[in-house]
Amino acid sequence: MRKAVAILPTFNEAGYIKSLIKSIEDVNKSLEAWEIEILIVDSFSTDDTSTIVKELQKKYGNLHIIEVPKEGLGRAYLQGFNYAINKFNPYLIIQMDADGQHDPKKIPDFLSEIQKGADFVVGTRYSKGGSIPKNWGIHRKILSIGANLFIRLGFMKLQISEWTNGYRAIKTWIVKGALNHIKNYSGYVFQVAMLDYALRNNAKTSEIPVDFKERRYGISKINAYQYILQIFLYVLSYSSFIKFVIVGLIGFVLDFGISFLGINILHKPVWLITLLSTETAIISNFFLNNFWSFDHKRITGPLIAFIIGLTKFNLISSVSIAIQTVGIQLLIYFFGSERWYIYKILIIAFVIIPYSYILYNKVIWKNK
Numbered sequence: 001m002r003k004a005v006a007i008l009p010t011f012n013e014a015g016y017i018k019s020l021i022k023s024i025e026d027v028n029k030s031l032e033a034w035e036i037e038i039l040i041v042d043s044f045s046t047d048d049t050s051t052i053v054k055e056l057q058k059k060y061g062n063l064h065i066i067e068v069p070k071e072g073l074g075r076a077y078l079q080g081f082n083y084a085i086n087k088f089n090p091y092l093i094i095q096m097d098a099d100g101q102h103d104p105k106k107i108p109d110f111l112s113e114i115q116k117g118a119d120f121v122v123g124t125r126y127s128k129g130g131s132i133p134k135n136w137g138i139h140r141k142i143l144s145i146g147a148n149l150f151i152r153l154g155f156m157k158l159q160i161s162e163w164t165n166g167y168r169a170i171k172t173w174i175v176k177g178a179l180n181h182i183k184n185y186s187g188y189v190f191q192v193a194m195l196d197y198a199l200r201n202n203a204k205t206s207e208i209p210v211d212f213k214e215r216r217y218g219i220s221k222i223n224a225y226q227y228i229l230q231i232f233l234y235v236l237s238y239s240s241f242i243k244f245v246i247v248g249l250i251g252f253v254l255d256f257g258i259s260f261l262g263i264n265i266l267h268k269p270v271w272l273i274t275l276l277s278t279e280t281a282i283i284s285n286f287f288l289n290n291f292w293s294f295d296h297k298r299i300t301g302p303l304i305a306f307i308i309g310l311t312k313f314n315l316i317s318s319v320s321i322a323i324q325t326v327g328i329q330l331l332i333y334f335f336g337s338e339r340w341y342i343y344k345i346l347i348i349a350f351v352i353i354p355y356s357y358i359l360y361n362k363v364i365w366k367n368k
């Protein structure tokens, strides 16, 4: 039997907690290969939540509760993770809301994904078969869908369709490794930080569609605007992709600046200046990407490793110059030369950026 701990944070969930615990206990009984411990992490609810749980503990030996200060969802989970790891050393940790929005009947689906080899199972509302409450107002829908889209594009991890949902199953080795990282995120944004940490450490992810039901009782504790701001800052500071785009822009400015200086002001031969300006941009891009965009996978030496990396980088860049040259010529041939700058922007956005980003990740800054 493998052990899993289901961690349920609560703040004033007295209206639902009893039937929720009962449902999880029913699921637990039906499992053959798993045993589940239930850990309630309560932030001193002002209703009867903890009294109800303590009463139920007399009936269920696998029901546990810790009480932690109300310092945000991320903080509550952090303490829950620490407690679960020290006390039960489980194989798996399940994260779940305690307000009825996550259906415990889905737990077996999460477990079977783990048995199939996943390290991190994300319950997703935004893939086929999942859903959000029908009566959500338009602005809430836009905020939630928009935030997820922003994270997906920002991290360029399109395979993950939902980053924020709090219904998850995560192998303990990942949670243990992530503790140090997520302790910096006390609010809801820790969900994003956790998944980002897992992906950086090559966790195998899997998704199952879930319905996010209407809240049964009480109110959501989320502050949507604060959440979105935190998500925005998190993605900006951790996204290799966004940094890679910024590095590309710096390269462009360098290339253009040197060309202008050399050709228009110093009147040097165009071929010489072009060689100099493009190579300067390439070298700058290589080092900025190495020490900033892809710093978590950076080349650290010896010297020969840098030389090999820079050579490969030059090759990839040469091919992208060739693609641009040929691409622009083709478009001009078919559609006329008037709008060459639009063609250039389109080629950079839809061909050069994906091409370079993929090759940098696959050839130069590979996952360790």
Ligand code: GDD
Binding pocket: 008, 009, 010, 011, 012, 013, 041, 042, 043, 070, 071, 072, 073, 076, 096, 097, 098, 099, 101, 144, 164, 165, 166, 167, 188, 191, 219, 220, 221, 222
């Ligand atoms: N202990 C503790 N301390 N529990 C908390 C706290 C806290 O500070 N804040 C919220 N909770 C509990 C709630 O009692 C509930 O069981 C669960 O955490 C989720 O809180 P809600 O307030 O219901 O959040 P939500 O439904 O708006 O957010 C859900 O969806 C988000 C994505 O849209 C959660 O699953 C989030 O994690 C998720 O990001």
Ligand code: MN
Binding pocket: 097, 099, 101, 215, 220
């Ligand atoms: Mn909720």
